[in-house]
């Protein structure tokens with residue numbers, strides 16, 4: 001997808017970004033309430049970004065459902081998430097590669113927001129019949 005994106009830059013991005021997330025007053029507590037052992041989460045996120053930008057298919061998961069099950073997340077948290085992610089992407093990657101990471105993150109954040117909060121005025125989309133699927 002972009003010649004400057006490889007596993008090394010993905011690892012640098014994931015480590016830089018989640019370092020910022022953990023130190024952030026708004027986002028840090030949300031992640032800390034769910035994640036006890038950070039190294040496996042960072043590995044999952046490297047698999048995710050490798051699947052998204054290098055098409056390696058390494059990530060297997062249901063991130064939409066995991067995010068829909070999070071409590072205390074508000075739409076504004078996504079603005080903060082994207083702002084820190086943009087800083088990290090520009091910090092570790094070339095301008096062209098950073099633009100690819102940021103464009104993917106914005107698209108995915110938009111779809112998570114739709115699944116979590118729905119369309120303003122209509123509310124969130126219903127879970128499928130039978131309730132939320134088991135995610136792990």
Ligand code: HEM
Pocket residue numbers: 027030031034035044045048060061062063066067070073077078081104105108109112
């Ligand atoms: C307000 C913004 C966000 C918050 C607070 C948030 C929070 C979290 C948390 C707490 C987890 C761990 C869930 C668990 O293990 O049960 C998680 C997992 C994950 N997040 Fe986010 N997230 C946000 C936005 C995003 C965005 C924009 C992306 C993608 C561009 C993303 C991709 C993922 C992925 C791939 C996982 C792993 C899911 C899995 O293990 O199957 N997140 N997130």
